Amino acid sequence: MITELPISGSEILLRMLLLEGVECVFGYPGGSVLYIYDAMHGNPDFRHILTRHEQGAIHAADGYARSTGKVGVCLATSGPGATNLVTGIATAHMDSVPLVVITGNVPTDLIGTDSFQEADIVGITQPITKHNFFVRNVEDLARTIREAFYIAQSGRKGPVLVDIPKDVSAAVTKFSYPEQLLVRDLTPREQVDTPTQIESLLAALRASEKPLILAGGGIVYSGASDALIEFVKRTEIPIVTSLLGLGGYPSEGPLWLGMPGMHGTYAANQALIQCDLLLSIGARFDDRVTMKLDQFAPHARIAHIDIDAAEIGKLVPTSIAICGDAKDILLRMNRFLTDPLQVKRSWVDHVMAMKREFPLSYEDSEEVLKPQYVIEMISRTTNGEAIITTDVGQHQMWTAQYYRFKHPRSLITSGGLGTMGFGFPSAIGAQIGNPGKIIVSINGDGGMQMCAQELAICAIDRIPVKIVILNNETLGMIKQWQELIYDKRYSHIDLSGSPDFVKLANAYGVPAGRATTKEEAEKLWQEALSSPGPFLIDFVIAKDELVYPMVPQGAGLQEMIVGGKPR
Amino acid sequence: MISAKQHISVLVRNDPGVLQRVSGLFSRRSYNIDSITVGVSEKENLSRMTVVANGDDDQIRQLCNQLRKLIDVIHVEHLSNRPAVARELLLVKLISDPATKAEMNSIVQTFRCSIIDVGMHSIIVQVIGDREKNDAFLQLIRPYGILEITRTGETAMARG
Structure with a gap:
């Protein structure tokens, strides 16, 4: 396939992404990717979700990839745009998630001169990508994109970064589909034994x-x-x-x-x-x-x-x-x-x-809302058919313990890196990849504040994620460790004074409610499930609830603290 | 399993940054590396590295498996598993003193190395051998006054 007229590197990039079957790119524009965004302008085939932070973009791409099994794609500009992706790239790398991450960079003649918004993102991300590329010539761009997708999906999957200098995205050349890859065969070879x-x-x-x-x-x-x-x-x-x-x-x-x-x-x-x-x-x-x-x-x-x-x-x-x-x-x-x-x-x-x-168990209460009860309620009412995303901490472990998962790809969670701020934006990506499914994003009140800005795109793009906050006004897992291992010397774990999450959601145009009792919880949750759009519920839960059982770090599996009342 | 010096031959694409990818892998996984050498190979666009590492068999197997995951790495061969030769180039600048010149010359001859530069007050000796031979040379020559040492690290090849 050779085009009649030369096209720009940016157009080649978009064409290659479409040829790879990319449904949606999560991104954020900036100076070094202006040609790419210019090529998107007026291109109806190309779906782009403008997140409110690059970190939101990459976690969304990650949630898309984990929930669909397809490659997630995100796009950011040079320097700070690129470095804002680093946590998300490491998150995907630790959990073997296939991503293609596109970054712009300053023009090649400014590379290495400490120019405005320049960062060596290829060097920075070398230990946290499966592979990465710096594209020097527009002639190499199409092949590089195909190679990036191939590497991301082959064998043990992982994130691949492609860094494209501004002059390369501007340069024009005749496009031909790259039939030949320079990368070695990465399909797992049958071992002789x-x-x-x-x-x-x-x-x-x-x-x-x-x-x-x-x-x-x-x-x-x-x-x-x-x-x-x-x-x-x-x-x-x-x-x-x-x-x-x-x-x-x-x-x-x-x-x-x-x-x-x-x-x-x-x-x-x-x-x-x-x-x-x-x-x-x-x-x-x-x-x-x-x-x-x-x-x-x-x-x-x-x-x-x-x-x-x-x-x-x-x-x-x-x-x-x-x-x-x-x-x-x-x-x-x-x-x-x-x-x-x-x-x-x-x-x-x-x-x-x-x-x-010795089943998992907790002491239920009629006075305060127990987090385990909330998870069981979500599990019961969705019949294990929802896709659940979590952030990191106590709520993540309660979800793992009390949600009855039925299907693969129904739990989206940062396991290896343990990234706070992952739970909410990853749900947005999961919803875009699974439009007909119920997506529930379960967060703590800590992690929710690390990427809360993406509430904007839930409202604007009508992404019907059900956002759950298990709010104990503390960094619960840290508190748990300080309580059990540091003799209750609670150090900097108090999150009281956080914003009113209901008002915060409303400010972004997302309907929301607060539940403090079982009755309110059930009622609001039904309202959220029957609502066609996004919905946030702030579940005010028991402040002192701990995740049990627990094996303290450094102990063997036999040294379990069962917690609560002895069983 | 005893920890020992091992040679690993790594065929890589000579793309920019490939040395950084390999050395970065070693440092972030805390592998104990003595030296890395790299140069062009017999194949176009491919370079060959020789890595000298310390470790037992399990550690070296792990190191080789991690190397094989790098996209730019084409082939990894654990040379210490088979007969191989290893050589290092050592350059050493020595104080040139007429009083000890004869003794130094005899050491140079014994080790079959050569004097490749003669200055007013110093000479440069080139030694080629495995690491142990070069260490032994340095030990013998040290009393005569070493000004500067530079070594390439071993490069190695399977026999036959």
């Missing part, structure tokens, strides 16, 4: 008395949920899911023990402690899951299926290593499972008894 490793894994599972599956974000990202459900059904191996794995196996599933780790269930953590064979699929043994590493799964042989060879054996000595796509490997294992693999009944009965006897 994969068939034998699959055999040894199945043999080990047959020989095991107490096997356990730990499923992570890789299940969700590879679309392996159905294959996993089938595998668990055939093998009857109990399963735990990490924070990013929630929804990858349904909470209703008969052998699901919950989320393990720092705020995991008793049954999930005990199963990790007691199992003799741990099969990790697409989970990377994050410290919030393993807690003290040398006490982690002390009786277990470790088997690990991961698309990233560098994750296998990185933290835990692994005896069976299968490098590959989770879905592909699970489908192959299911084919091998001609005769059912009978896990010892006593082990299954034992872990299921632990799940029954």
Whole structure:
């Protein structure tokens, strides 16, 4: 495809984005991207959402990508525009989210001269991108964009940044679709030992008395949920899911023990402690899951299926290593499972008894609104069919514990980086990617103030996100640590005096209400669900509620504080 | 597993910033690196790096796997797993003293190195060898007065 007339780098960029199937770009203009915004002007095919901060743009692109599985795209100008993206890029990188991040830069003849709004964003983002590019010539632009999309989606996914100097976006050339990429083949190569490793894994599972599956974000990202459900059904191996794995196996599933780790269930953590064979699929043994590493799964042989060879054996000595796509490997294992693999009944009965006897629980109240009650209400009324985004902190853990996730890609949360300010803008992206779905953004009163400015685009672009604030007027998780670990020396965690969130939402044109009792909560929540547009509810919750169970940092999984009343 | 000096040969696209990508990877993952050398390879547009690192087998496997994730890295080979040769270029500027000249010359000859610059008060000696040989040379020559040392770090190649 060669155009008759030469077109500008900016037009090439937009054309390539459309050819890659991009539905929407989240961005913010500035001096170095003026040619790109000029090319957008009057281009009806190109949907752009003007966020109110670059950080909002990249978290929205991230929420779009996590909820759809497609590449999220955002655009910002040079210097401060680009550096405002850094937190969002690191967030996506830690959680393997495919993004293409476009930044403008100063013209090539000013690069390196400390010119106005110049920043070395390629250097800055090198450790937090899967790859990044600086485009020197307009002739390289189309190919670079295609390569960026290819890299972002291949193998272990991740963010790719493309930095385009202003003169390159202005320069004109004849456009031809780049058929040939210069990037090496990134599709995961079948390892020579994969068939034998699959055999040894199945043999080990047959020989095991107490096997356990730990499923992570890789299940969700590879679309392996159905294959996993089938595998668990055939093998009857109990399963735990990490924070990013929630929804990858349904909470209703008969052998699901919950989320393990720092705020995991008793049954999930005990199963990790007691199992003799741990099969990790697409989970990377994050410290919030393993807690003290040398006490982690002390009786277990470790088997690990991961698309990233560098994750296998990185933290835990692994005896069976299968490098590959989770879905592909699970489908192959299911084919091998001609005769059912009978896990010892006593082990299954034992872990299921632990799940029954030590469920997550909280002391409900009729005087104050309990956050767990609010999450259960949201779960009940949406029947687990909503897409939930969270910020980071107590409300995130309560959501992980009390929302009954049914489907993959229904929890959008910053797991690895733990980014406050992520919860609300990511919901905007999720809603744009899933127009027909109910999107609920659950936030604390702290994180909500880190990206509250995006209320503007909810109102202007009629993005019907249901915004939930669990408001305890404190940085709750920090308070929890100060209470339990720093002898109640509460240091700078008081958020009283924050704006009235109802008035704040109204000021942006978003309807809102406040609930302090169960009755008000139920009523307002129904109003929010039946409202066609965005709606914010400020749930005033019990101030002193803590997230339990909790394994303190530095402790092993067996050292659980169950909290509340002893069970 | 004993920690030992290991050679890793890395074939990379010679794009701008590739050395920074590799060295940045080592520093942010706290890998213990002795040296990195880089130069053009036999293939057009590709450069070859030799990384000398300290670590046990698991650590080196991890390091190689992390390197393979870099988009600009084409091939990674752990040379210490197989027969290989390694050489480093060492330049050392020594005080030139007529009283000790003969002794110094004999050391230079023993190590099969060469004097590549002669000044009024100093000479520059070029030594090529593996790291241990060059260390040994420096140890012997040190008493005669070293003014300056520069070393390239080892570059290595599999035998055969």
